[in-house]
Amino acid sequence: MTQNPNLAALSEAGVSVWLDDLSRTLISSGGLQEQIDTRSIVGVTTNPVIFQNAISSGGGAYADQIAELAKSGADVDATITALTTDDVRNACDVFAPIFEATDGLDGRVSIEVDPRLANKTAETVEQAAELWKLVDRPNVLIKIPATAAGVPAIADVIAQGISVNVTLIFSVERYREVMDAYLDGLDRALRNGHDAGKIASVASFFVSRVDSEIDNRLNAIGTPEALELRGKAGLANARLAYAAYQEVFETETRFPDLQAHGALPQRPLWASTGTKNADYPDTLYVSELVAPNTVNTVPGKTLEAYADHGWVNTESIVGLEGSSREVFAALRGVGVDLDDVFAVLETEGVEKFEQAWDELLTATSQQLDAAR
Template identity: 55%
Template sequence: MTSALKDLSDAGVSVWLDTLSRERIISGSLAELISSRHVVGVTTNPTIFRDAISHGTEYGARMSDLAVRGVSAEEAVRTITASDVRDAADILRPAFLASYAGQDGRVSIEVDPHMAHDTTATIAEARHLAWLVDRPNTYIKIPATKAGLPAIAETIAQGISVNVTLIFSLARYRQVADAYLTGLEKAHAAGRDLSQISSVASFFVSRMDTEVDRRLDALGTPEARALRGRAAVANARLAYEAFEEVFSGERWNRLLRSRANKQRPLWASTGVKDSAYEATKYVAGLIAPGTVNTMPEATLLAVEAQGLAAGSDVRSTYDEARADLEAIERLGIPYTEVVQQLEDEGVAKFQESWDGLLTATAAQLRTGTHRLHTRQ
């Protein structure tokens, strides 16, 4: 029997894990997922690190060392998260070296989400994180806000690979792709080797259904019920259509001749949030070559256990996807309003998680200080 995860990889979808912790690194759990379940990348975000540091016991010794130095919670967060990302990148280095143009085998680390609306601060933070982690197989995550767009272009121009996060709308996705191309053009003009620059565009999936379904349920009509669970996959499929268009035109071809890499679509938020849906919904419905699907471990294991039914090629579903979004709009659910709300909420949630991460770290620093005083 073949593995569904291997089948996914063979179809051109890179399987990444959407979680990281010190325990996962030192226990060998990450290495096991790489060796036996076709995992070739890792994504992180402030929520993942908040949960890891809040509930993990593996950070005690490091926290004690940081506490005796009197570092701030902010500095401790940067030190610890960069260390975890660095170690994970080392574990994934063989996958990085084996992948085409080093596009897999990567680990993502996010800029402080409080900088999401500050272009200059985001660029500076991206440079600092790239220096701090100091591994070629990392992505710096920058949110796709309006202020993030020029930051993406400038970070790429400086030769730093970027994971653009929190993309919800088709219009914003095209702006992100344009920012990437602009950055590549600037990098080429500066004499940089474009083959060494990589990027993914993280298009968030399940949250779209969560919000649209809520509004459909409020309508309560048969027409509304029939459209439940259709918005997210339709939205992502049309993003793939846009990807095909952007990375086939003359502007792209000029960069391709200089060995540039395509900015691959990455399907994020692929764990289902409605128990009525199959656990593999946002994997099975988005199989397309040249994409990444970053999954929580529960989703990864569900794919392995349940398999993936053969579905239609995403490229044959564009008309159906457009029809679904148009039908939802006709019911009085404005697409532009929904995606802007999701972007605003996404930034706010990551800011809240970042603040929780700082609080948890400060508490552990206090514990570390107490532990040292007790020993003395």
């Protein structure tokens, strides 16, 4: 099999392409391996919505295991934990060769803590450690949301030597807190005797949702100046995030001390990169977010669109901090409250994952009842 040239070019430009999807059927059918062989996929992310779709509509893929769990008396939470950790473990095994070939940079598979714990620090830390032990693979990443309660949990989990994918980041201000938490966690991990080179982390910065929320507000304002700014906020926000990443990991003095002990930088990860507005190019948040040491988690539909007609713009991020700040100044100038935007997006992000988890609980409970 040969790699798609568009996606191969994206990888060569320094972007690690991770698939934003996972299911038992995708693994068992060989579809995941095919994505690796033909689409330059070097990792996978999951979230409650993905698992809700996979398990609720998975047909017979999960039936035998659910029947066994029902027979053993497992409750719905234990069942979901078993189903999801098995899928992630098996996916980790598929990606093991990439993990080894890249010295742990890629070949990563993410699994998220229960979204109902998003505002509970201690419980998040406890479940992150539990998931780490259950999956029992060095290439797993435990996803923790970047809520006010999640930030200290990130530091605590990193301090235990556990690799973390920080999710639901919307603002650069919160992103800076996340990077500080990562560095604090590394400091503590070293003092706890962990090998810093074995601890990985990515920071998942959501993109398209920013445009969706801000575009709605710009449409409501309705002035020519406001309407002219539609579709510019998401990319500007990501570019400012990358500038913050460069500042912390390439310019400031704190990280080199940790790097001397083998520590890895916490790479920016572009999430929510499927275009939600049909007026925008369907590969916009992939083609226009190209920079070294980044990850892009791509939904299947967007992946195929990029394979067909995506382009690589190597001048899409680096050096655009100034123009991105001008976009934000213009947004404030027409009346967009950016602090409120980011607060709303974080709250809605948690709520969407909680809703998907509740739906998964209901569907799995029904399957358990039927199996009994």
